[in-house]
Amino acid sequence: MTVPMQVAPAGTFTRASSGLVRQVGTLDTLWYCVLQAALPYVFFMVAFWTFYPGASMELATLVTIVGAGATGLVYALYSSVYPRSGGEYVFLSRTVHPALGYASSFAMAFWQTFYFGINGAFVAIYGMQPLFAALGLQMKSQALTDLGAWFATPWGIFLTGTAVVLFFGANLYLGMKSYFDVQRWAMLIGFVSIAITLGVLALGATGALSFEKNLDEVLGAGTYQGVITAAQADGADLGAGFSLGETIRFSIWPAWSLLFAVLSVSFSGEIRNVKRGQLVGIVGGIVVSGLLLVAIQYFSRAAIGDQFLQASAYLFINNPDQLPLPSVWINLLASFVANSPIITIAVNLWFVLLTAYVAAVTAVYASRAVFAWGIDGMAPRQAGTVSERYHSPTWSIVVVVIVALVLLAVYSFTDTLVILSGLPGMGLVFLVVSLAGITFAYRHRETYEGSPARLSVLGLPLIAVAGVIGSAFCAWVVWGALTDDTFGANSDLSRLMVFVVPIVGFIWFYVARQYRMSRGTNVDLQFKEIPVE
Amino acid sequence: MRLYFCSDLHASDRCWLKFLAAPKFYGADVIIIGGDITGKFIVPIIAQPGGTWTSQYMGVERRLASRDDVARLAAMISNAGSYPVEMSLEEYGSYDGRQERIDGLFGVQVLERVRHWVQLADERLANVDARCFVQGANDDFLEVDDVLRTSRRIEVPEGRVVDVDGFQMLSVGYGNPTPWNCPRDISEEELGERIERLTPEIVDMRRAIFNLHVPPWGSQLDLAPRLDADFNVVATSSGEPEMVPVGSTAVHDAIVRHQPLLGLHGHIHESKGIKRLGATIIANPGSEYQEGLLDGVLIDLDPSEGVVNIQLVTG
Numbered sequence: 137m138t139v140p141m142q143v144a145p146a147g148t149f150t151r152a153s154s155g156l157v158r159q160v161g162t163l164d165t166l167w168y169c170v171l172q173a174a175l176p177y178v179f180f181m182v183a184f185w186t187f188y189p190g191a192s193m194e195l196a197t198l199v200t201i202v203g204a205g206a207t208g209l210v211y212a213l214y215s216s217v218y219p220r221s222g223g224e225y226v227f228l229s230r231t232v233h234p235a236l237g238y239a240s241s242f243a244m245a246f247w248q249t250f251y252f253g254i255n256g257a258f259v260a261i262y263g264m265q266p267l268f269a270a271l272g273l274q275m276k277s278q279a280l281t282d283l284g285a286w287f288a289t290p291w292g293i294f295l296t297g298t299a300v301v302l303f304f305g306a307n308l309y310l311g312m313k314s315y316f317d318v319q320r321w322a323m324l325i326g327f328v329s330i331a332i333t334l335g336v337l338a339l340g341a342t343g344a345l346s347f348e349k350n351l352d353e354v355l356g357a358g359t360y361q362g363v364i365t366a367a368q369a370d371g372a373d374l375g376a377g378f379s380l381g382e383t384i385r386f387s388i389w390p391a392w393s394l395l396f397a398v399l400s401v402s403f404s405g406e407i408r409n410v411k412r413g414q415l416v417g418i419v420g421g422i423v424v425s426g427l428l429l430v431a432i433q434y435f436s437r438a439a440i441g442d443q444f445l446q447a448s449a450y451l452f453i454n455n456p457d458q459l460p461l462p463s464v465w466i467n468l469l470a471s472f473v474a475n476s477p478i479i480t481i482a483v484n485l486w487f488v489l490l491t492a493y494v495a496a497v498t499a500v501y502a503s504r505a506v507f508a509w510g511i512d513g514m515a516p517r518q519a520g521t522v523s524e525r526y527h528s529p530t531w532s533i534v535v536v537v538i539v540a541l542v543l544l545a546v547y548s549f550t551d552t553l554v555i556l557s558g559l560p561g562m563g564l565v566f567l568v569v570s571l572a573g574i575t576f577a578y579r580h581r582e583t584y585e586g587s588p589a590r591l592s593v594l595g596l597p598l599i600a601v602a603g604v605i606g607s608a609f610c611a612w613v614v615w616g617a618l619t620d621d622t623f624g625a626n627s628d629l630s631r632l633m634v635f636v637v638p639i640v641g642f643i644w645f646y647v648a649r650q651y652r653m654s655r656g657t658n659v660d661l662q663f664k665e666i667p668v669e
Numbered sequence: 670m671r672l673y674f675c676s677d678l679h680a681s682d683r684c685w686l687k688f689l690a691a692p693k694f695y696g697a698d699v700i701i702i703g704g705d706i707t708g709k710f711i712v713p714i715i716a717q718p719g720g721t722w723t724s725q726y727m728g729v730e731r732r733l734a735s736r737d738d739v740a741r742l743a744a745m746i747s748n749a750g751s752y753p754v755e756m757s758l759e760e761y762g763s764y765d766g767r768q769e770r771i772d773g774l775f776g777v778q779v780l781e782r783v784r785h786w787v788q789l790a791d792e793r794l795a796n797v798d799a800r801c802f803v804q805g806a807n808d809d810f811l812e813v814d815d816v817l818r819t820s821r822r823i824e825v826p827e828g829r830v831v832d833v834d835g836f837q838m839l840s841v842g843y844g845n846p847t848p849w850n851c852p853r854d855i856s857e858e859e860l861g862e863r864i865e866r867l868t869p870e871i872v873d874m875r876r877a878i879f880n881l882h883v884p885p886w887g888s889q890l891d892l893a894p895r896l897d898a899d900f901n902v903v904a905t906s907s908g909e910p911e912m913v914p915v916g917s918t919a920v921h922d923a924i925v926r927h928q929p930l931l932g933l934h935g936h937i938h939e940s941k942g943i944k945r946l947g948a949t950i951i952a953n954p955g956s957e958y959q960e961g962l963l964d965g966v967l968i969d970l971d972p973s974e975g976v977v978n979i980q981l982v983t984g
Contacts, residue, residue, distance in 0.1 A: 147712070147713065147724065147725025147726070148710045148711060148712050148713070148725070148726070148751070149710065149711040149713070149764060149771045149774065149775070150709055150710055150711075150771075151709060151771065151772055151775045152772075152849050152850055152851055152852070153709040153808045153849060153851055154705075154807060154808055154844075154847045154849050154851050154936070164904035167904075168904075217960070218957075218960060230962075316905045316911075319905075511941070511942045511943065511981070512981065513980060513981075520942065520943075521944075522889050522944075582745075583960065583961075585745065586726075586727070586745040586746075586748065586749055587727060588727035588728045588729060590727070590729050591729065655978070656969070656977065656978045657978055657980050658980075659980075661695065661967065661980070661982050661984075662980065662981070662982055662983065663982075663983055664982075664984070665687075665962070665983075665984055666687040666690050666691065666694045666963060666984035667690065667694075668683055668686045668687060668690070669686070669690065
């Protein structure tokens with residue numbers, strides 16, 4: 137049997153030899169990237185928009201597509217040079233320093249673990265609570281209303297988060313096949329639910345359905361206008377003209393969703409064609425996800441009305457007693473556009489399922505990182521062991537589950553950690569990779585010249601140009617997330633931890649190194665390249 | 670004794686030079702390549718009218734204006750494990766759709782590269798006090814072994830049990846069937862027989878090293894993307910490759926049955942690691958030959974203590 141020629145990169149000849157496979161399809165990669173982007177976080181964007189007077193949600197998202205896309209380009213090009221699993225751990229260890237690679241991986245894994253538990257909490261706060269609150273109001277059921285309210289209590293948050301963490305922990309322990317079986321159905325239902333949501337909002341935008349009429353019907357005549365009037369009376373600025381500065385400030389919110397599409401590196405095999413695969417997948421994934429966010433934002437505004445969105449969110453944060461709704465998350469509001477319990481369930485499903493999926497994704501990332509450290513000797517050897525029965529990394533899953541539950545408890549019962557706590561920490565890692573991308577082509581000229589990443593724009597290496605844009609954007613995201621405390625999305629502890637976590641990573645690296653040295657292992661040899669003479 | 674093991678260099682000149690430097694760099698007494706030393710790609714460098722050349726390499730169209738440019742690209746291609754071949758546009762066209770003609774060109778290029786490597790090994794290891802073992806594996810033509818055997822410094826352990834400083838090493842580079850029908854693909858039964866034929870020569874399994882190219886099935890050192898009938902990677906519901914075990918059941922059974930001290934494997938580039946299979950420590954160093962990086966395993970052995978230390982290194 138001969139190998140079909142089409143598996144070879146264009147212009148090269150191949151022979152019968154193992155490993156010659158086509159890349160993962162570009163569409164598959166793009167799909168993966170769309171799933172990495174945390175689309176449900178649009179509930180933050182629509183709700184918190186009011187605190188950026190004059191900001192355009194849609195323009196901010198488009199700006200983010202460019203900035204996150206640039207960082208995505210750096211990741212895609214790096215992964216074409218080093219097509220190995222491990223992402224930034226590999227890039228930075230190879231091209232800058234192993235300690236930086238490890239500290240970045242440590243920080244990313246820590247924050248991903250944090251968001252494993254926190255996304256479990258988000259399922260309660262932004263998924264279950266709006267679902268049952270809407271159903272309770274529409275069906276006039278106090279029991280459902282109370283159930284919805286319970287999901288927003290500390291115990292409701294903690295127990296729901298715990299259930300999500302334990303479910304996915306067990307799911308991962310049973311092996312990736314089990315995980316993908318669950319995920320397949322969740323994704324299918326989730327994306328049908330997104331389509332229904334967009335359809336409902338679009339009908340609301342055209343006037344075929346009326347949010348105002350339905351809200352007044354459920355909560356009493358004049359409720360819609362009453363919310364706007366109450367907010368204005370309380371000092372809300374609902375008529376601000378367009379502000380570019382506020383739009384840029386607002387871009388940290390879509391960034392929180394879109395930047396994570398870059399985590400889909402390391403699929404490349406031996407046959408590498410940078411013009412497709414990762415490049416199209418990552419950048420395309422950011423564009424598709426970004427445009428989906430823009431569509432939801434636009435139709436939300438058109439269906440519900442700018443003033444009501446801003447007024448209700450303002451009251452929710454500043455004067456909740458004046459708000460006749462239990463929350464202002466877009467899934468709750470969108471439920472009143474159609475005002476049908478069946479449609480309410482259909483509209484809310486994707487917020488529950490995809491938020492839970494974001495939790496699962498963070499668990500997969502973090503457990504894989506801990507597993508890799510176990511193999512590399514940067515964590516106890518047990519971390520690199522697998523279950524004989526299910527072939528899953530048992531200890532790394534256990535570690536991630538325990539840490540996630542501890543952080544979930546802190547989040548649920550105290551005010552020390554808040555929703556934005558991890559964004560600057562992870563943004564810092566994206567920033568470091570983007571910065572490394574600027575100098576890569578110059579510091580590692582030979583590797584760059586011989587790689588598929590050798591693409592230029594205006595005579596400059598594309599990875600460097602993307603690195604400059606991505607660095608500027610990520611620097612802004614880190615700074616914005618650190619300083620944006622207008623509505624308590626950040627805290628002193630989280631600011632501190634942005635720097636403490638990577639420092640712990642550095643310390644861990646050198647302590648592990650010393651420990652292994654004392655056991656007779658020369659860790660310096662691990663990444664030291666043999667000189668070619 | 671310090672042993673350095675690597676595998677799957679796939680014709681990378683840079684990796685070969687690094688391998689030859691391993692005794693000095695790592696202080697290794699024994700250096701071993703577990704097979705797959707030959708390349709899979711020929712990259713034509715096509716002469717164009719007007720004294721220029723073009724080549725499509727790594728998905729990037731490259732235009733070369735001078736002989737120096739051609740030499741630079743050729744070195745880059747060789748370092749990444751492919752074979753650069755200069756040819757005219759007509760000659761390039763003559764290969765179109767003719768796989769047998771391409772295979773003939775591979776035969777010439779592969780053996781030429783191995784001859785060059787043998788020459789380098791004889792020069793560079795001439796005054797080095799280390800034993801050097803290199804075997805072919807499933808991707809290597811059988812003729813490769815004959816060229817290796819012409820070396821004064823390289824020992825070819827294929828199908829033998831050799832004594833190594835108080836230990837015994839059993840070597841089989843053949844592999845279980847792959848979708849590509851490679852030169853040394855054989856059935857699981859035949860692979861098992863080849864291993865079992867050698868095991869009676871092992872005196873003490875506690876001092877035995879099984880140098881078997883294919884990792885044991887289900888060992889986590891053998892995870893590769895699942896393929897469909899057209900060699901497409903099968904993606905999961907989230908779009909990432911579905912990883913499945915593709916190792917050898919014969920190798921698995923042999924290790925479980927005999928429990929040697931150490932199992933050294935390669936074959937699956939993306940599945941590096943050190944694990945245990947019963948009492949046996951098994952290792953796959955992985956491979957990053959296209960980046961010119963030499964992934965290896967460094968093992969300190971003591972006849973009375975067995976494996977004193979083992980670590981993955983990227984050189």
